[in-house]
Amino acid sequence: MEGLYDSxxxxxxxxxxxxxxxxxGGIMAxxxxxxxxxxxxxxxxxxxxxxxxxxxxxxxxxxxxxNLYEPS
Numbered sequence: 001m002e003g004l005y006d007s008x009x010x011x012x013x014x015x016x017x018x019x020x021x022x023x024x025g026g027i028m029a030x031x032x033x034x035x036x037x038x039x040x041x042x043x044x045x046x047x048x049x050x051x052x053x054x055x056x057x058x059x060x061x062x063x064x065x066x067n068l069y070e071p072s
Contacts, residue, residue, distance in 0.1 A: 007047045015058050016067030027053040031066040 003020035004011045004027075011019060017037075019029035025042040027050055037060055039053035061067060 004049050005047055007045075007049060011054075013069070015061050016069045017057070017061055019057070021049050021053075023048060025050040025053065027057060029057045029061070031061070031064075032068075034066065037061070 005021075015029070017029040017031055019027055021027045024040070025044060026038065026040040029037045031037075037057050039050065039056045041050050041052035041056075043051055045051050045054075
């Protein structure tokens with residue numbers, strides 16, 4: 001589902017949005033039929049994903065109740 005490689009399962013469970021990352025620190029997440037969220041910010045975590053971009057997307061998804069796996 002997600003392009004966050006080794007942390008994809010954790011991302012799917014906690015954030016619930018499909019996402020793809022780039023090696024330079026960018027992440028693009030999608031709430032199907034609603035919106036897309038893009039973020040760019042090094043540094044990277046041990047899996048090669050942007051620490052700040054993950055936090056920002058997680059916060060937005062939580063605030064807007066975008067997790068696909070939670071009941072609406």
